[in-house]
Structures are given as structure tokens and as C-alpha cells.
Amino acid sequence: MTRYSLDLSFEEFKESLSPDDLLTTVPGLYFSPRSGRVLIVEPESASWLVVSQNELGLLVERGLLAPGSVTRASQKLTDLQAGLGPELLIELERWLYRLFIRNMLAINGYGYHQPTRLWSVQKYPHYFNLHLTESCNLSCRYCRVGDSPAASSMMPVDICQKIIRRVIEEIPGTKIIIGFHGGEPLLNPECLVEGSKYAREVARSAGKEITLSLQTNGILLQKYSQLLKELNVEIGVSLDGPAVIHDRHRVFSSGRGSFDRVMAGIQAARQAGLNPGYLAVIHDPNDYLSVAGFMVETLGATSFRLNFSCYEGRAKSELDFDPGRAAAFARNWLQLVDFVLEHHRRTGVWLSIDDLNLFVAHLLTRDRPHMCYRSPCGAGNAILGFGSDGKIYPCEELVGKEQFCLGDINAASTLDRLLDESQALARVSESRKVENVAHCASCPWRRFHGAGCLNKSFEYFGDLEHGDPMCHFYRVVFEELMWRLADNPELINLISYYKKYIRVQNEWPT
Ligand code: SF4
Ligand code: SF4
CATH class of the missing domain: 3.20.20.70 (Aldolase class I)
Structure with a gap:
């Protein structure tokens, strides 16, 4: 198995598997359990998935996934399949497919998305x-x-x-x-x-x-x-x-x-x-x-x-910036999701609120249509x-x-x-690549957020070496939007006009 199209179907995936394939979970997966389910994020390719603990059971049992562990696990396909009846075999293959197209699993060292090809930025301004x-x-x-x-x-x-x-x-x-x-x-x-x-x-x-x-x-x-x-x-x-x-x-x-x-x-x-x-x-x-x-x-x-x-500017002397403000902003900003849903229920119209529309788009695609959320920006x-x-x-x-x-x-x-x-x-561009900002380099949300604004780092911290002063806001809202989207796929409509700029990839709908 050497290459896959980015529209790889489950059938094509199944056909490409061979018993000797070595399956390895990628390092750095982020696991967040909640009420019998787990959110799994693969930060480098900005992939994510919400699954029930039960559904994960087979992969955990067979030693392929270890929620909470930072080590990577490897198993031969034939060992994973040993002793499984036809139904469980199909279930296993479905799980391998879901993990593979989200870059959470490499097969013979090969990942579905090549990170070096994912995050290119344009060369000249428009x-x-x-x-x-x-x-x-x-x-x-x-x-x-x-x-x-x-x-x-x-x-x-x-x-x-x-x-x-x-x-x-x-x-x-x-x-x-x-x-x-x-x-x-x-x-x-x-x-x-x-x-x-x-x-x-x-x-x-x-x-x-x-x-x-x-x-x-x-x-x-x-x-x-x-x-x-x-x-x-x-x-x-x-x-x-x-x-x-x-x-x-x-x-x-x-x-x-x-x-x-x-x-x-x-x-x-x-x-x-x-x-x-x-x-x-x-x-x-x-x-x-x-x-x-x-x-x-x-x-x-x-x-x-x-x-x-x-x-x-003037805000530094005229306004208060409480160090805990990011948490309050996240909590209140997330109420906009219900506001938009309620408005749609009453009128049939989907509102388009920036950047709520954009952040939902970031969960569904690897395109980053807005310049402020790329790396470098x-x-x-x-x-x-x-x-x-x-x-x-x-x-x-x-x-x-x-x-x-x-x-x-x-x-x-x-x-x-x-x-x-x-x-x-x-120099500025290099310093603002997410992998070069110490605070952001291992953040699960780094490819959703992109290390934040260089000007805001400069104004708040006095240099370009920091993440965004509202870092906590982004950490909260990206995770919460994932949970909400998993529960309510209708939220995909919040993307609104960004639809014309992006290509929703084959992970969706789940
Ligand atoms: S600013 Fe915070 S949320 Fe954003 S990439 Fe950096 S560490 Fe992650
Ligand atoms: S410096 Fe800030 S406002 Fe300007 S492009 Fe970068 S992130 Fe956006």
C-alpha cells in the first residue's frame, strides 16, 4: 500500500489491506472523555472524532489504541483480526478506515494526509x-x-x-x-x-x-x-x-x-x-x-x-483586561450556537456570524480560508x-x-x-509558524487555530514568541464545537458563506 486518493472509500480501503500490514497509531493523539464517549483529536492534520467508549473497546482490547497514553502502539493486521467472526471483522475494518482517513493510524508507516502538503500558505498577498x-x-x-x-x-x-x-x-x-x-x-x-x-x-x-x-x-x-x-x-x-x-x-x-x-x-x-x-x-x-x-x-x-x-492602543489605558476574561468570552460566545439554531427554527434562515461560521468550517476541512488562522498567518x-x-x-x-x-x-x-x-x-513568518511558537507547538488545537495573531502577541507580551492572549478561548471553543457538531450534524450549516471557499472532505458526515 503506497498511496491513497483523498477520496478513498471504505471499499477501496478494504481491498487495499493485506494481512501483513503493520498498523501504528500516530503519536500525540489528544483524548478527551465525557459521559461515556471520547473525543479523539489528531492535531497535526486537524482531524477529530467522537466515539463511545464501547465502540472503542475492540481497538483498546487489542492494544491498538491506548487513550491517555503518549506512546504509539503497533499491531499487525492479522493479529488484530485473529479469532474475530465476520461481523466483528467488518466492524474492525470500519474502525481502521475511520482512524486511517483521520490520520490517527498509519499503515506500514504511511499516513493518509501528508502534513507537509496540508498547510501551505499563499506566496503573494491579494x-x-x-x-x-x-x-x-x-x-x-x-x-x-x-x-x-x-x-x-x-x-x-x-x-x-x-x-x-x-x-x-x-x-x-x-x-x-x-x-x-x-x-x-x-x-x-x-x-x-x-x-x-x-x-x-x-x-x-x-x-x-x-x-x-x-x-x-x-x-x-x-x-x-x-x-x-x-x-x-x-x-x-x-x-x-x-x-x-x-x-x-x-x-x-x-x-x-x-x-x-x-x-x-x-x-x-x-x-x-x-x-x-x-x-x-x-x-x-x-x-x-x-x-x-x-x-x-x-x-x-x-x-x-x-x-x-x-x-x-487606547484600550490599554482606558479598559480593563481581566486575566480570566478568555473563559467568560468562551462561555458567552458559545451561546451564539443556540442563538443561530433558534433563529433557524423560527425563520428557516441560517445566520452567518464571523468567526463562528469559520470555526465550524475548520472542523470540517483543512482549508483555512481566513488569513488570520493560518500558520504562519x-x-x-x-x-x-x-x-x-x-x-x-x-x-x-x-x-x-x-x-x-x-x-x-x-x-x-x-x-x-x-x-x-x-x-x-x-524572520517574522518563520517565528509565527505554529511549530516555532513554544506555547503552541504541542497544542491539540494548533492546526485549527494557527497560533494566533502576531500583532496581538506583540502588543500583549511584547514579542512574537507567544501564542494568542485569548488562547484559552480558542482551546475551549474548538473542543466544545466538536462535541456539539458530533451531537448535532445540522450545525454544519453554520459554515454559511465559507462553503464556497472550502471543500468538505470525506470524513463527513460521520
Ligand atoms: S494560541 Fe493557544 S489555542 Fe491557539 S494554537 Fe496556541 S496554544 Fe493552541
Ligand atoms: S498579524 Fe494578525 S491581523 Fe494580521 S494577518 Fe496576522 S493574524 Fe491576521
């Missing part, structure tokens, strides 16, 4: 995030940028156009996303207009497909929605939920809440024919359900993103960030941090060469 300004007209308490509108922090039109031309012409790839960010990007409408028109023109002549998007706090949407519609720019609006929650942190410099202005902006955007995406930042985990309810009932949204607040290989001064960074979140600066749009050699030759980028 998403280019431009800070049109570092200024903002709000002073949100968790923001990472400053709040004094300084003219010098506006990106000049010629820099904006140079970035756009060079990313389109110099980075290989046919699909490009330009994201206008800040600060508040609508404070620099000239750049938005001239950059958008220019981007379409250059993309057309380069034969590339381009998407333009803008993330806004919504304050200026009443003024600019019509313009955004004409420019065909997709928009995302930051809105933290109902007024009582939103106004706690999303405030003007006077301290006044911005809820009413943002809602008026959203209304203007809709009237102009835009279809905004919504992003809420959650600082108090008890707010998850209220915010989700607001998104659905008040805004009529069926797709939205809920991020938790991070220890960075997408910094410099899926995204580049550009400061308003034209400086180039591996990620939007790193813009302005000199130690991560890769170059300058005015000085750099071609952008593909800059990325190929940058020692700084190579």
Missing part, C-alpha cells in the same frame, strides 16, 4: 489595506489610532495612486482587493475618489479583477453614501450594538456616544442602495446575545462579525498594510510600527521582489 488617514472623528476607547485630525496624516493622492498601480502591476495574481482604512477613511474623500477611479482604470488595463472596500465608523455616511455607491465601493460599518452598549466605547472626543449618528449613516447608506456589512467589538462578554439580537432584529442583518476587544503573504505616508507593513494591524516596516512605496524595488527578499518578513 488584499492591500491603505490607511487613507491616521486621524479619526471618533475617540473610541479601544482604538489603536490617535484622535487629533492632523492634516499631515492624510495620505496624498499621488501616494495612494502609486500604491494602487504598483500592487496591481507588480504583485502576481489576478484578483485584488483594495481596502480603504484608517483612522476614518471618509476624512480623506479626495483620495477615496481618485484612488477608486484609478484602481478600476489600472486593473482594467492589467486584466485584473478588483474589489474596492471601505471600513467606516459611519459618522460621515450621510454625506458620502451616494458617492460610495457611484464608486462601487463595498462598505463595512463599525457598530457595537444597541445604544446602551455602543455608546460605552464608540464616543466622540467629548465623550458623547455616536450611536444616533451611526444609525443615521446606515440609513443613508441603505437609501443609496449600499448593503453594509456590520462589525461589532465586544468588550463585555455578557453582551454577545444582546448584540447579536440587535443585529438581527433591529438591523435585519443575517451576516455580521463579532470581534472581541484587544489589548492595544497572512501577514505579508495574504495582506499588506500601507501607512498614510506610503510605508509598507506586513499587515494592516502593524501599520505605524517601525520594527515591522518593510519599505517605502517610493523607494522599494518591485513589490514582489521586496517580499521575496525581505529578511524582516522571512
Whole structure:
């Protein structure tokens, strides 16, 4: 037996077995017992399985599986089969198949998935995030940028156009996303207009497909929605939920809440024919359900993103970050699963909540469609960030941090060469591979989570050598989602729009 197709059927597997085959369980399996069942995880290939203790009995009895033991067990197929009647033989083969296609078992030293071929990342970015300004007209308490509108922090039109031309012409790839960010990007409408028109023109002549998007706090949407519609720019609006929650942190410099202005902006955007995406930042985990309810009932949204607040920028001094917060976040975040199920029962509609949709996808496929959960993450290989001064960074979140600066749009050699030759980028990427982050190297969830955000490690721990400050959250939610999916296969529908980016593999449905 040498090679298997990744669609290996049970029949093909059975036919390929021979009595002399040596079956070996792989090292490092994670076993988690619960109420007469066991969750087994094979971390390196991100495979998992929930089985009853009884079902496992045969394999344990015959010495092939040893829950809780770190040693690997080997048995010849013929020894495993000795003395079994026809029914038990078939049962045994089914179990061997299930374990084999989950990489929990190697046959003659050969595993079904080759880890070296599983976790490749893209070579060149497709998403280019431009800070049109570092200024903002709000002073949100968790923001990472400053709040004094300084003219010098506006990106000049010629820099904006140079970035756009060079990313389109110099980075290989046919699909490009330009994201206008800040600060508040609508404070620099000239750049938005001239950059958008220019981007379409250059993309057309380069034969590339381009998407333009803008993330806004919504304050200026009443003024600019019509313009955004004409420019065909997709928009995302930051809105933290109902007024009582939103106004706690999303405030003007006077301290006044911005809820009413943002809602008026959203209304203007809709009237102009835009279809905004919504992003809420959650600082108090008890707010998850209220915010989700607001998104659905008040805004009529069926797709939205809920991020938790991070220890960075102004948040470091203005907000509390309780060391035990990750556990509370996990507990409350998991209630979203029931929220989505209940909504589906009432309306027949599956909500799409980022990253709940993505994490369910991670349990069903080895594709990692979102750059932040790859190893190394997408910094410099899926995204580049550009400061308003034209400086180039591996990620939007790193813009302005000199130690991560890769170059300058005015000085750099071609952008593909800059990325190929940058020692700084190579060092950062190498250090963020999950096997090189000491805290994550033997974590059962390492290939589901991917070691977390390098910027968050840098902000919280002061270096790139740590896992995610919210590590405990990920440890809890991936395991809980596995149990829930095993009990309720209908939860596969939570994947929602990620379905189009992934290929669910032959382990599913169980
Ligand atoms: S941050 Fe935590 S959960 Fe994520 S891979 Fe590292 S150890 Fe595992
Ligand atoms: S640095 Fe953080 S935000 Fe940027 S791509 Fe990596 S994980 Fe994502």
C-alpha cells in the first residue's frame, strides 16, 4: 500500500489491506472523555472524532489504541483480526478506515494526509489595506489610532495612486482587493475618489479583477453614501450594538456616544442602495446575545462579525483586561450556537456570524480560508498594510510600527521582489509558524487555530514568541464545537458563506 486518493472509500480501503500490514497509531493523539464517549483529536492534520467508549473497546482490547497514553502502539493486521467472526471483522475494518482517513493510524508507516502538503500558505498577498488617514472623528476607547485630525496624516493622492498601480502591476495574481482604512477613511474623500477611479482604470488595463472596500465608523455616511455607491465601493460599518452598549466605547472626543449618528449613516447608506456589512467589538462578554439580537432584529442583518476587544492602543489605558476574561468570552460566545439554531427554527434562515461560521468550517476541512488562522498567518503573504505616508507593513494591524516596516512605496524595488527578499518578513513568518511558537507547538488545537495573531502577541507580551492572549478561548471553543457538531450534524450549516471557499472532505458526515 503506497498511496491513497483523498477520496478513498471504505471499499477501496478494504481491498487495499493485506494481512501483513503493520498498523501504528500516530503519536500525540489528544483524548478527551465525557459521559461515556471520547473525543479523539489528531492535531497535526486537524482531524477529530467522537466515539463511545464501547465502540472503542475492540481497538483498546487489542492494544491498538491506548487513550491517555503518549506512546504509539503497533499491531499487525492479522493479529488484530485473529479469532474475530465476520461481523466483528467488518466492524474492525470500519474502525481502521475511520482512524486511517483521520490520520490517527498509519499503515506500514504511511499516513493518509501528508502534513507537509496540508498547510501551505499563499506566496503573494491579494488584499492591500491603505490607511487613507491616521486621524479619526471618533475617540473610541479601544482604538489603536490617535484622535487629533492632523492634516499631515492624510495620505496624498499621488501616494495612494502609486500604491494602487504598483500592487496591481507588480504583485502576481489576478484578483485584488483594495481596502480603504484608517483612522476614518471618509476624512480623506479626495483620495477615496481618485484612488477608486484609478484602481478600476489600472486593473482594467492589467486584466485584473478588483474589489474596492471601505471600513467606516459611519459618522460621515450621510454625506458620502451616494458617492460610495457611484464608486462601487463595498462598505463595512463599525457598530457595537444597541445604544446602551455602543455608546460605552464608540464616543466622540467629548465623550458623547455616536450611536444616533451611526444609525443615521446606515440609513443613508441603505437609501443609496449600499448593503453594509456590520462589525461589532465586544468588550463585555455578557453582551454577545444582546448584540447579536440587535443585529438581527433591529438591523435585519443575517451576516455580521463579532470581534472581541484587544489589548492595544487606547484600550490599554482606558479598559480593563481581566486575566480570566478568555473563559467568560468562551462561555458567552458559545451561546451564539443556540442563538443561530433558534433563529433557524423560527425563520428557516441560517445566520452567518464571523468567526463562528469559520470555526465550524475548520472542523470540517483543512482549508483555512481566513488569513488570520493560518500558520504562519497572512501577514505579508495574504495582506499588506500601507501607512498614510506610503510605508509598507506586513499587515494592516502593524501599520505605524517601525520594527515591522518593510519599505517605502517610493523607494522599494518591485513589490514582489521586496517580499521575496525581505529578511524582516522571512524572520517574522518563520517565528509565527505554529511549530516555532513554544506555547503552541504541542497544542491539540494548533492546526485549527494557527497560533494566533502576531500583532496581538506583540502588543500583549511584547514579542512574537507567544501564542494568542485569548488562547484559552480558542482551546475551549474548538473542543466544545466538536462535541456539539458530533451531537448535532445540522450545525454544519453554520459554515454559511465559507462553503464556497472550502471543500468538505470525506470524513463527513460521520
Ligand atoms: S494560541 Fe493557544 S489555542 Fe491557539 S494554537 Fe496556541 S496554544 Fe493552541
Ligand atoms: S498579524 Fe494578525 S491581523 Fe494580521 S494577518 Fe496576522 S493574524 Fe491576521
